[in-house]
Amino acid sequence: MKDERSTTQNTIDQPSRRWDVKGRILGIPISLVVIWAALFVTASAIPALPVPGMGGVITINAIMTAISGVVLGPAAAVANMAGGIISMLLFPFGAFLGPLSFLTVTVGGLVSGLLLANRWKLAGVVELLVVATWFVNPDSWQTLMWIVPLPYTAVTLLVIFFPPLRHWARKQILSLDRVRIWPAMFLYVTVAHSAEFLTTNAMVNWMYDLSWQYWVPTWLYWVSVDTVIIVISTIIGVGVLTGLHRARLPHATEIYR
Amino acid sequence: MANKELIVVQDVCYTYPNGVEALRGVNLVINKGDFCAIVGQNGSGKTTLAKHFNGLLKPTQGNVWVEGYNTTQCRVSEMSRLVGYVFQNPDDMLFCSTVEEEIAFGLRMLRFTKEEINHRVENVLELLKLQGLRTQHPFALSLGDRQRVAVACVLSLAPEIFVFDEPTTGQDHLGALSIMSVIQELHTKGCTIVIITHDMRLVAEYASRVIVMNRGQSIIDAPPAVAFKNYNFLEELSLRPPQVTQLATLLGHDEHAILNTKDFCNWLSSRIKPNVQNQTSEA
Amino acid sequence: MATSAFIPANTFLHRLDARSKLIALLTILAIAMILDHPVYILGLLGIVLFSWLAARLPLNFLGNIFKYFSGIALLIFCIQLFFYPGEIYLLHLSRPIPLIGFSGYISLEGVLYGLALILRLIVILTIAPLLVMTTPLSELMLALVKFKIPYRFAFILTTAMSLLPSIQNRAELIQQAQLCRGVADFEQGNLILRLRASASLLIPLILGAFRDSQTLEVAISSRAFGAPVQRTYLLETHLRPVDYSLIMASGLLLLFSLWIRWG
Numbered sequence: 001m002k003d004e005r006s007t008t009q010n011t012i013d014q015p016s017r018r019w020d021v022k023g024r025i026l027g028i029p030i031s032l033v034v035i036w037a038a039l040f041v042t043a044s045a046i047p048a049l050p051v052p053g054m055g056g057v058i059t060i061n062a063i064m065t066a067i068s069g070v071v072l073g074p075a076a077a078v079a080n081m082a083g084g085i086i087s088m089l090l091f092p093f094g095a096f097l098g099p100l101s102f103l104t105v106t107v108g109g110l111v112s113g114l115l116l117a118n119r120w121k122l123a124g125v126v127e128l129l130v131v132a133t134w135f136v137n138p139d140s141w142q143t144l145m146w147i148v149p150l151p152y153t154a155v156t157l158l159v160i161f162f163p164p165l166r167h168w169a170r171k172q173i174l175s176l177d178r179v180r181i182w183p184a185m186f187l188y189v190t191v192a193h194s195a196e197f198l199t200t201n202a203m204v205n206w207m208y209d210l211s212w213q214y215w216v217p218t219w220l221y222w223v224s225v226d227t228v229i230i231v232i233s234t235i236i237g238v239g240v241l242t243g244l245h246r247a248r249l250p251h252a253t254e255i256y257r
Numbered sequence: 258m259a260n261k262e263l264i265v266v267q268d269v270c271y272t273y274p275n276g277v278e279a280l281r282g283v284n285l286v287i288n289k290g291d292f293c294a295i296v297g298q299n300g301s302g303k304t305t306l307a308k309h310f311n312g313l314l315k316p317t318q319g320n321v322w323v324e325g326y327n328t329t330q331c332r333v334s335e336m337s338r339l340v341g342y343v344f345q346n347p348d349d350m351l352f353c354s355t356v357e358e359e360i361a362f363g364l365r366m367l368r369f370t371k372e373e374i375n376h377r378v379e380n381v382l383e384l385l386k387l388q389g390l391r392t393q394h395p396f397a398l399s400l401g402d403r404q405r406v407a408v409a410c411v412l413s414l415a416p417e418i419f420v421f422d423e424p425t426t427g428q429d430h431l432g433a434l435s436i437m438s439v440i441q442e443l444h445t446k447g448c449t450i451v452i453i454t455h456d457m458r459l460v461a462e463y464a465s466r467v468i469v470m471n472r473g474q475s476i477i478d479a480p481p482a483v484a485f486k487n488y489n490f491l492e493e494l495s496l497r498p499p500q501v502t503q504l505a506t507l508l509g510h511d512e513h514a515i516l517n518t519k520d521f522c523n524w525l526s527s528r529i530k531p532n533v534q535n536q537t538s539e540a
Numbered sequence: 541m542a543t544s545a546f547i548p549a550n551t552f553l554h555r556l557d558a559r560s561k562l563i564a565l566l567t568i569l570a571i572a573m574i575l576d577h578p579v580y581i582l583g584l585l586g587i588v589l590f591s592w593l594a595a596r597l598p599l600n601f602l603g604n605i606f607k608y609f610s611g612i613a614l615l616i617f618c619i620q621l622f623f624y625p626g627e628i629y630l631l632h633l634s635r636p637i638p639l640i641g642f643s644g645y646i647s648l649e650g651v652l653y654g655l656a657l658i659l660r661l662i663v664i665l666t667i668a669p670l671l672v673m674t675t676p677l678s679e680l681m682l683a684l685v686k687f688k689i690p691y692r693f694a695f696i697l698t699t700a701m702s703l704l705p706s707i708q709n710r711a712e713l714i715q716q717a718q719l720c721r722g723v724a725d726f727e728q729g730n731l732i733l734r735l736r737a738s739a740s741l742l743i744p745l746i747l748g749a750f751r752d753s754q755t756l757e758v759a760i761s762s763r764a765f766g767a768p769v770q771r772t773y774l775l776e777t778h779l780r781p782v783d784y785s786l787i788m789a790s791g792l793l794l795l796f797s798l799w800i801r802w803g
Contacts, residue, residue: 025692025696029753029757030692030695030696030760031753031754031756031757031760032750032753033696034695034696034699034700034703034756034760035700035703035707035749035750035752035753035756037696037697037700038700038701038703038704038707038749039707039745039746039749041700041704042704042707042708042711042745043742045708046711046738046741060738060741060742063738063742064742071746078693078696079696082693082696082697082700083700085697086697086700086701086704088668088672089545089672089677089680090545090701090704091545092545092668092669092671092672092673093545093601093604093605093608093665093669095665095668096609096612096665097664098569098664098665098667098668099565099566099569099664099667099668100569142641143641206573207573207660207664208616208657208660208661209616209619209620209653209657210615210616210619211619211623211641212641213619213622213623213640213641214615214619232736232738232739235736235739236738236739236742236743238354239352239353239354239739239743240742240743240746240747242354242394243352243354243394243396243743243746243747244747244750246394246396246397247396247397247747247750247751249747249750249751249753250750250753251750308716311720313716313719313720333716333719333720334719334722334723337719337720337721337722338722341720342716342717342720343720344713344716344717344720346713346748348744348747348748348751349710349713349714349717349744349748350714350717350718350721350744351744352739352740352743352744352747362721362723362740363721363722363723364722366722366723367722396747410721411720411721414721414722
């Protein structure tokens, strides 16, 4: 707040054009970030899938997280975080990770959003940080535990660190190619979802020490759940992105095109 | 047309989960071939009543029968083949990437065969004059066209009864005219129409029957010509019959309400007959 | 503004400043993660439950939380019970089964650690409701602002909350509209169908909301958002001696638990 005031002294006589710049968050109009946060909270109240052996549910905010980066760019992290915090304030009863649940959705939006903004190095750092958090926990050194993050984290790392794939996927998303947007969207959604999923896993392991005796037998279930979420998110992501484009509504791909 | 009872509403009360009593004992019957307009102030229970016609809301007391089925025992997606409900805002419905897919989506969800789907989509496209737009993205269309697509989606399920929730709100004159002509055409094809509206001119022009809702009760259920007669009473409910009706009433017309300018001219000319005859004879 | 879980009352906990409560919440959260012996976490849980009672919060909420998460609690406990590599054997069950990593014994350490994890789960689950139910939303927001979280972020939080009812309404309308065109019920059918139905909800919902963004943008700028002035607040709060002592106590407790664990 201090630096805002100090800049005021110089610009106070100038016309207030720069407010427009201030009304944006990481390039996205603040109104969109606000709306996304509200949408996110709404989606958090709609259950979609049961979690085995836990009595919890996965809500469709998993889908919102997966597509957030493509719609909002890095601002998705802010929007998801706001949505997650509001969900916690309004319905504080359902969160398995307690007051920290918002972290997972923040990371999901952040990694894919940064990738869309072509800040791949930063995206890579965040993703590696998540992977490291997971691997530092002794639980992850147990029998076969490496298969848990493997399927989609491998794809994510490939998209981030393999330049041809990264360029190709980004190009297809930005150009909204009718056919090729599908595989590209699949990759972006995978990046976001796997980052979210791995963050959740890492947090669960650190907080509750779930060992391989839980993860390995339920591995197939989780992989199928992730696949279903990723596929559905791909469909919805393409629908939302082409819809936004056709209806000429503001969104992130306009900025980075 | 046979007086077949399609929708029977019996002593229906409805209270929203938040405690608002929206309907307090509504009784009415909608017959085959009716063109029924539901009017009333905001919050009078119009939309709540209409949502009972296809089971979107289940009565907290009383019963609603649609073609003999009790709505409490049916799922809405099943009822959608009997009663088509078109929402005010077409954007609440559309999400596919082409108009064609959009229309086919509901049919696919209800597991129709491929040939049947194609057949119906073609029919609907033709009926609503959407052939030229079939590969367009619904969001790239104008509001009027989007509304036609939304109607098409409901129409493809071939229901006998249509409920339109404020179809002309937010439309310019031309758009309103085009959507009303579609509704009119459905009616002449034998469909039963229920329309929720604030537009009294529209009621006067199209409806064969008007239901006035006030505080969760239907207080008038009559043809517009009868319903609009007592316009002082309607004024109290902040409903204003068309100006021509008001004018006629003010000029002392008191049998049944006059609904359009043509009738008004006829009546007026009959009242000042001598002069008119003089004029015509002079001419 | 959307209805929060706040339950008005005039208890000690309700009167505390939101900032000191927030600090206490974070401290308890941290301590719950630091400590790993059931007795200590039980003490922590005791504090939480005592506060719950002192704030006269409904007990059936606690019951619901326990019921809802009993499955995962049991799972967490059993994993430690059977697979913790402890040394003090309590019970001999069978020969070792190396395939699933089972030693054949149930150990004291396993039981204790399993209990600790369950207690940790309960603390983590009950701490957020405790804060939210004793603090009005507006005060919580103000506390966040006073903690110098960026004002823009606080703005996003409050504005999103005030948008929430209209968006929730819209979501309901869209679900109804989709039912009317034959999309099978969102609550029924198999998983894949149900998720496919969510496309018909989310796409119109997101696009519809983005359509309204222009209106919101105008509303935001007409309220002079981002105007470079020192903000004042409708609600002013001051930390009282009680609040300072709560913050102090939290700090001491945190140091103490760090010392227990690693000291």
